[in-house]
Amino acid sequence: MSACISLDDLTVAYERHPAVHHVSGCFEAGSLTAIVGPNGAGKSTLVKAIVGMLRPVKGHVDRKALPAAAIGYLPQAAEVDRTFPLTVLDTVAMGAWTRIGALGGMSRKQLQQAHEALVAVGLEGFGHRLIGSLSAGQFQRVLFARLLLQDASVIILDEPFNAIDARTTRDLLDLVRRWHGEGRTVIAVLHDLEQVRQHFPSTLLLARETIAWGDTRSVLTQENLRRARNMAEDWDDQSEVCEERRRA
Amino acid sequence: MMLYHALFEPFVEFGFMRRALVACMALGLGSGLVGVLLMLRRMSLVGDAMSHAVLPGAAIGFLVAGLSLPAMGLGGLIAGLAVALLSGLVSRFTAQREDASFASFYLTSLAAGVLIVSLRGSNIDLLHVLFGTILAIDDAALYLVGSIASITLLLLALIYRPLVLECFDPGFLRAVGGKGSLYHILFLLLVVLNLVAGFQALGTLMAVGLMMLPATVARFWARSLPGLMLVAILVAMLSGFIGLIVSYHLGVASGPSIVLTASTLYIFSLIFSPQGVVRRLFPKPHLSR
Numbered sequence: 001m002s003a004c005i006s007l008d009d010l011t012v013a014y015e016r017h018p019a020v021h022h023v024s025g026c027f028e029a030g031s032l033t034a035i036v037g038p039n040g041a042g043k044s045t046l047v048k049a050i051v052g053m054l055r056p057v058k059g060h061v062d063r064k065a066l067p068a069a070a071i072g073y074l075p076q077a078a079e080v081d082r083t084f085p086l087t088v089l090d091t092v093a094m095g096a097w098t099r100i101g102a103l104g105g106m107s108r109k110q111l112q113q114a115h116e117a118l119v120a121v122g123l124e125g126f127g128h129r130l131i132g133s134l135s136a137g138q139f140q141r142v143l144f145a146r147l148l149l150q151d152a153s154v155i156i157l158d159e160p161f162n163a164i165d166a167r168t169t170r171d172l173l174d175l176v177r178r179w180h181g182e183g184r185t186v187i188a189v190l191h192d193l194e195q196v197r198q199h200f201p202s203t204l205l206l207a208r209e210t211i212a213w214g215d216t217r218s219v220l221t222q223e224n225l226r227r228a229r230n231m232a233e234d235w236d237d238q239s240e241v242c243e244e245r246r247r248a
Numbered sequence: 249m250m251l252y253h254a255l256f257e258p259f260v261e262f263g264f265m266r267r268a269l270v271a272c273m274a275l276g277l278g279s280g281l282v283g284v285l286l287m288l289r290r291m292s293l294v295g296d297a298m299s300h301a302v303l304p305g306a307a308i309g310f311l312v313a314g315l316s317l318p319a320m321g322l323g324g325l326i327a328g329l330a331v332a333l334l335s336g337l338v339s340r341f342t343a344q345r346e347d348a349s350f351a352s353f354y355l356t357s358l359a360a361g362v363l364i365v366s367l368r369g370s371n372i373d374l375l376h377v378l379f380g381t382i383l384a385i386d387d388a389a390l391y392l393v394g395s396i397a398s399i400t401l402l403l404l405a406l407i408y409r410p411l412v413l414e415c416f417d418p419g420f421l422r423a424v425g426g427k428g429s430l431y432h433i434l435f436l437l438l439v440v441l442n443l444v445a446g447f448q449a450l451g452t453l454m455a456v457g458l459m460m461l462p463a464t465v466a467r468f469w470a471r472s473l474p475g476l477m478l479v480a481i482l483v484a485m486l487s488g489f490i491g492l493i494v495s496y497h498l499g500v501a502s503g504p505s506i507v508l509t510a511s512t513l514y515i516f517s518l519i520f521s522p523q524g525v526v527r528r529l530f531p532k533p534h535l536s537r
Contacts, residue, residue: 048419051422051423052422052423053419053422053423067425068423068424068425069424069425071423073419073420073423073424075417075419075420075423079417079418079419080416080417080419080420081415081416081417084288084412084415084416084473085288085471085472085473085475085476086412086416086473087472091416094413094417094420097413097421097424097426098424098425102406102407102409102410102426103406103409130471130472132471146420150424
């Protein structure tokens with residue numbers, strides 16, 4: 001049900017400074033990949049380029065003609081306005097956007113699916129609560145329910161477990177494994193290396209460029225991690241602007 | 249009888265009061281809605297800046313056609329949109345933040361507007377442009393305000409879902425292929441349209457008053473988005489009604505009366521609403537034995 005996403009010499013700029021350089025490789029169909037790296041390694045930038053939110057300065061992302069609807073994206077927590085006066089159910093229902101668009105109504109079946117998604121993330125009966133009243137963990141569960149409703153074949157998570165309690169992390173990791181079991185391609189930006197070693201078969205170690213990409217055990221070696229750290233520390237933030245201006 | 253005399257007689261007796269009331273109701277409907285969304289998008293000050301930006305266009309309209317609302321409205325619409333788009337572009341292509349570029353643009357506009365009006369008009373004309381003349385509203389102006397309220401309702405109904413999504417989680421909307429900036433521009437168009445409607449009643453300086461104050465009041469009383477919108481509309485309409493009555497009986501200017509009524513409701517909410525000062529200082533006692 002899913003397809004491979006390949007990157008070809010991908011260079012992406014953030015705020016007009018190139019943040020990720022010459023990344024080439026492939027997220028296999030049905031793979032479960034963690035993207036790790038030091039702060040400022042360009043992980044989120046890379047993910048945004050894969051989703052199609054940032055246009056590459058050089059190279060390209062080949063989504064194998066996957067429509068936007070086939071990609072489920074979970075933004076970093078800071079990019080979502082958690083104080084917005086929306087109900088939990090309305091938030092989950094946004095997952096149906098690719099089917100109903102701006103004007104279509106939710107069918108009875110889709111509403112039912114939204115309720116089921118809430119049950120699956122352990123928030124049964126929360127539908128009419130406002131998202132502003134939820135804890136960070138509960139809110140993240142809501143966003144995962146939205147992903148469930150989206151039913152995408154490729155799921156991309158940007159720091160899904162940041163500042164989330166242990167129990168929620170465990171429950172949501174179960175969902176990630178379930179998606180993997182269903183043959184979906186899952187890509188997650190993560191910090192906790194122990195978590196990555198335990199649950200993610202493949203890893204992309206990034207520090208402005210690819211340090212290593214492949215089987216998690218062979219990627220997360222002391223040597224590779226040290227190289228990633230050095231790379232990030234040596235980086236000049238004011239590096240020259242790589243030809244093109246940032247995407248308007 | 250007293251109540252009738254105080255509240256309804258002015259509108260029964262005088263056509264200009266009736267027209268003003270209808271204009272305020274229409275204005276409250278559109279501005280209340282737009283105001284809530286402006287507040288939620290954290291663009292309150294942008295609304296303020298845009299209202300000033302309307303001025304030079306209105307002033308050019310005045311220069312060409314005198315005190316005619318259609319001409320001044322059209323000029324204001326063009327100027328407001330131009331400033332909105334320009335400052336959007338400036339912040340997109342330079343390191344300037346959007347609010348800073350808005351401030352620069354609206355100061356320029358305000359100065360240019362006042363200069364243009366003073367080229368031809370008297371100080372009285374300038375006062376009309378700056379502070380509005382709702383009691384002198386004519387049929388053409390009434391139709392304009394009514395049409396703008398109708399357009400606002402229709403367009404908001406159409407773009408409600410993506411607009412909310414764009415505000416709440418812009419990354420998600422872009423990821424699923426939604427045209428976020430299209431909805432942003434349509435929304436800015438609505439803001440400018442409602443400012444043009446408000447500027448006949450309240451003048452360019454206070455047109456944003458019936459947008460932001462009701463929205464802020466609503467934040468004290470309602471939690472859900474539909475609730476916020478309903479309260480904001482009611483507050484805007486009530487402010488119009490009470491403001492007109494006060495200005496009639498006390499013989500004071502109508503625009504400021506309307507805005508001050510909204511301010512009074514704001515201060516009342518600040519003190520007495522469930523999230524207000526009184527509840528903060530004297531919280532309900534916790535359950536205790």
